[in-house]
Amino acid sequence: QKEVEQNSGPLSVPEGAIASLNCTYSDRGSQSFFWYRQYSGKSPELIMFIYSNGDKEDGRFTAQLNKASQYVSLLIRDSQPSDSATYLCAVIYNQGGKLIFGQGTELSVKP
Amino acid sequence: SAVISQKPSRDICQRGTSLTIQCQVDSQVTMMFWYRQQPGQSLTLIATANQGSEATYESGFVIDKFPISRPNLTFSTLTVSNMSPEDSSIYLCSVGGFSSEQFFGPGTRLTVL
Numbered sequence: 001q002k003e004v005e006q007n008s009g010p011l012s013v014p015e016g017a018i019a020s021l022n023c024t025y026s027d028r029g030s031q032s033f034f035w036y037r038q039y040s041g042k043s044p045e046l047i048m049f050i051y052s053n054g055d056k057e058d059g060r061f062t063a064q065l066n067k068a069s070q071y072v073s074l075l076i077r078d079s080q081p082s083d084s085a086t087y088l089c090a091v092i093y094n095q096g097g098k099l100i101f102g103q104g105t106e107l108s109v110k111p
Numbered sequence: 112s113a114v115i116s117q118k119p120s121r122d123i124c125q126r127g128t129s130l131t132i133q134c135q136v137d138s139q140v141t142m143m144f145w146y147r148q149q150p151g152q153s154l155t156l157i158a159t160a161n162q163g164s165e166a167t168y169e170s171g172f173v174i175d176k177f178p179i180s181r182p183n184l185t186f187s188t189l190t191v192s193n194m195s196p197e198d199s200s201i202y203l204c205s206v207g208g209f210s211s212e213q214f215f216g217p218g219t220r221l222t223v224l
Contacts, residue, residue, distance in 0.1 A: 028204075042219040043203055044154070046112075049211075057213070088153060097142050098169075099213055101153045 002027045004091050006102035014110050019076040021105050023089030026070070027097040033065055033072045034099065044088055048074060079109045113138050113206050115216035124194055125221070126133045131190045132219045134204035139184035145177070148201040157202075160187040194223045 003026040013019045021035075025078055032051040036044035047061040050056045050072065050097040056063045062075040114137040124130050134143065143160040144171040156181055166179035179188045191198050198221050209215030 025216060034213070036215075043215040046212055048152075063149070097169075097207060097211075097213070098144065098156050098159060101155075103153045 002091075002093055002100055004089055004100050004102035006087075006089050006105045009102055011105040012106050012110060013079050014109045015079060015081060017079050017109075019079045019083065019107055019109070021076075021087050021089075021107065022071060023073065024071045025091045025100075027091075028067070028070065028110055029090045029095055030070075030093055031094040033063070035061075035063060035072075035074045035089040037083075037091060038086045038088055038104070040085075041106040061101075064094055065101075076107075079107075081109050081111050083107060084109050112212070112214045113140060113217045115204065115206060115214060117204060119219060120217065121220040124208065125213065126195050126223055128194055128223050129143070129172070129190055129192045130194065130221060132202050132204075134187045134189070134216055136185045136206055140206040141184070142207060143181065143187045144205045144207070145179065145189045146203045146205060146215075148187040148203065148218075150199070152166050154203065160161075160189075160204075194221075199223045 005024045035048040037047050038044045048064040050065045060077045064073045086106050087106040090099040090103045116135045118133045145157040146154045148154045156169050156170045158168045160181040162181045178190045201218045203218045205213045205215045
């Protein structure tokens with residue numbers, strides 16, 4: 001069974017610090033990797049998408065993918081209280097585009 | 112990214128009844144998906160809605176309980192049938208494709224009494 005694992009948290013960081021979120025996946029056939037942010041009571045919002053090994057940066061967000069070790073991480077630099085949310089890691093396997101989600105990591109950024 | 116709307120945004124229903132949730136996209140899309148998010152949980156795929164053919168259901172989900180329609184490339188419906196309190200969840204549609212970004216609608220929050 002294909003699995004995506006995340007630490008549930010909560011992860012607490014002070015404002016201005018770097019938040020590091022990690023995700024591992026079980027199937028080496030995984031094609032694409034996503035990070036979604038979900039505020040309480042809202043639907044998931046796509047913040048990063050990566051499919052090649054290495055780093056991808058977008059503003060304060062950096063996604064890191066290591067296919068050999070089967071993990072993908074998300075770094076949030078200069079964390080802000082508005083970054084407080086649940087971060088969902090999701091993976092697409094080569095089976096029709098369906099997303100498999102991890103359980104999510106709750107991030108709390110303290111002022 | 113596509114603009115996705117869902118109706119209703121929330122509903123409170125009695126057990127044994129059915130609710131149909133609509134998902135509308137502002138552009139034609141090949142793939143549409145329906146997810147469920149139970150309280151305090153992550154998202155679980157219910158089915159892939161295929162235009163012009165039967166939906167493809169994931170393990171644990173059946174057509175009799177969650178019938179899906181996909182009459183065209185911009186619209187889909189999900190019906191939650193014969194509801195019980197265990198069906199209380201947020202139901203989300205998403206659009207996207209193979210190995211590409213997927214975007215979610217705002218969700219339908221369902222409470223079954």
